[in-house]
Amino acid sequence: MHKLFVATLGVASLASVGCANANLFTVEDDIELGQQLSDEIAASPDDYPVIARADAPDAYTELERIKNSVLSSDDIVYRDEFAWELKIIDDDETLNAFAAPGGFMYVYTGLIRFLDREDDLAGVLGHEIAHADRRHSTEQLTKAYGISALIAVLLGDDPGLLAELAAGLASLQFSRTDESEADAWSVRYLCDTDYAANGAAEFFRKLDGASVPAFLSTHPNPENRVEAIDALALELGCSTEAYGEGRYQQLLDGLP
Ligand SMILES: [Zn+2]
Known part of the structure; x- marks a missing residue:
């Protein structure tokens, strides 16, 4: 499928666009778009106060250890192709994390501080x-x-359009299906690690009682997500024992 897109720049594959999960971009496009978005974020410190590695080396070391554990799952398709870069955004009020295409990921200090266990952050990652x-x-x-x-982008007719698309990515909403799918893969990835496979559910459990952040308001009901995550972990026979409880403090201590 991807080979076809690469070879023909999409034109010959138009016939496939009608199907439900059409993706006209190549894997290389994902990386290029993600890199552009990452560059824009780096150039917008007022909107995205990214913490430099030099300012929080211990936090980055801990975070990357957790990230690499999750990436060790053999369910990751583009482990060798994508950047899998993870940066911390200094904003204690924001309970969020996001990923640009190509594996350029961001996590807010608000989310790191909100969670108590490595397992749960691993679930979000x-x-x-x-x-x-x-x-x-x-x-x-x-x-x-x-x-x-x-x-037009694929044919190179409109060079400005790729930058516009990268900018549009920041406000792009994932579908409910995408959210449920991402939850399910999180369980599968963590099932291959020492972490509790249902770590992603803990974020939603903890939210119970706290006000639901705006970015979640259009997402599937948190309760349903917790149930679905727990059910899948059980169905796949994955461990849900907490593994990374003790070490999380090191990450917290490493934040500026
Ligand atoms: Zn999501």
């Missing part, structure tokens, strides 16, 4: 890794921008 690895962003872009705009 698994969810974000899944959005990138299953290429949800470029799938949504294909839907949002229509075929003619994307053909």
Whole structure:
């Protein structure tokens, strides 16, 4: 499928656009779009106060150890192709994490501080890794921008358009199906590690009682997500024993 896109820049594969999960972009496009978005974020410190590695080396070391554990799952399709870069955004008020295509990921200090266990952060990272690895962003872009705009990008007719698409990525909403799929992959990834496979559910459990952040308001009901995550972990026979409880403090202590 991807080979066809690479070889023909999408034109010959137009026939496949009608199907449900059409993605007109190549894997290389995912990486290029993600890199562009990452560059824009780096150039917008007022909106995205990214913490430099030099300012929190211990936090980055801990975070990367957790990230690499999740990435060790053999369910990751683009482990060798994508960047799998993870940066911390200094904003204690924001309970969020997000992933640009190509594996450029961000996690807010608000989310890190909100959680108590490595397992739970691993679950959230698994969810974000899944959005990138299953290429949800470029799938949504294909839907949002229509075929003619994307053909122009693919043919190189409109160089400005790729930058515009990268900018559009920041406000792109994933579908409920994408969210459920990312939750399910998070369980599968963590099942291959020492972490509790249902770590992603803990975020939603903890939210219970706290006000639901705006970014979740259009997402599947948190209760349903907890149930679905727990049920899948059980069905797959994965461990749900907490593994990384003791070490989480090191990550917290490493934050500025
Ligand atoms: Zn998501």
